[in-house]
Amino acid sequence: MMxxxxxxxxxxxxxxxxxxxxxxxxxxxxxxxxxxxxVLFPEMWNMGYLAELDVAALRAYRAGSLGQCFQKALPLWPLDRP
Structure with missing residues (x-):
C-alpha cells in the first residue's frame, strides 16, 4: 500500500x-x-504567529476551536476513495 x-x-x-x-x-x-x-499543515496555520497579540483568538484556540476546525473539514475527505 502506498x-x-x-x-x-x-x-x-x-x-x-x-x-x-x-x-x-x-x-x-x-x-x-x-x-x-x-495532508500536513504547517504549525500555527489556523492562528498565525501573531496569536499572542490577539487575546480573544488565543482564548478561542485554548477552548478547543482547533478541534472544531477539523470537525468542519473532515466531511470534505472522501473515506471510500479508491
Missing part, C-alpha cells in the same frame, strides 16, 4: 480563524484532487 502525503506551506491570514479555515479547506480540496491520503 501512502500519499501532501505537505502544505501556507501563510496564515493573521488570527482570522474563519479565513484560515477556508484557505485550509481549499488546500485540502486540491490535495484530494491530487489523491493525497494525508
Amino acid at each position: 501512502l500519499r502525503i501532501a505537505l502544505l506551506q501556507m501563510m496564515a491570514c493573521g488570527s482570522n480563524q474563519e479565513a484560515n479555515l477556508l484557505k485550509g479547506e481549499a488546500f485540502c480540496r486540491q490535495a484530494a484532487q491530487m489523491r493525497a491520503d494525508v
Whole structure:
C-alpha cells in the first residue's frame, strides 16, 4: 500500500480563524484532487504567529476551536476513495 502525503506551506491570514479555515479547506480540496491520503499543515496555520497579540483568538484556540476546525473539514475527505 502506498501512502500519499501532501505537505502544505501556507501563510496564515493573521488570527482570522474563519479565513484560515477556508484557505485550509481549499488546500485540502486540491490535495484530494491530487489523491493525497494525508495532508500536513504547517504549525500555527489556523492562528498565525501573531496569536499572542490577539487575546480573544488565543482564548478561542485554548477552548478547543482547533478541534472544531477539523470537525468542519473532515466531511470534505472522501473515506471510500479508491
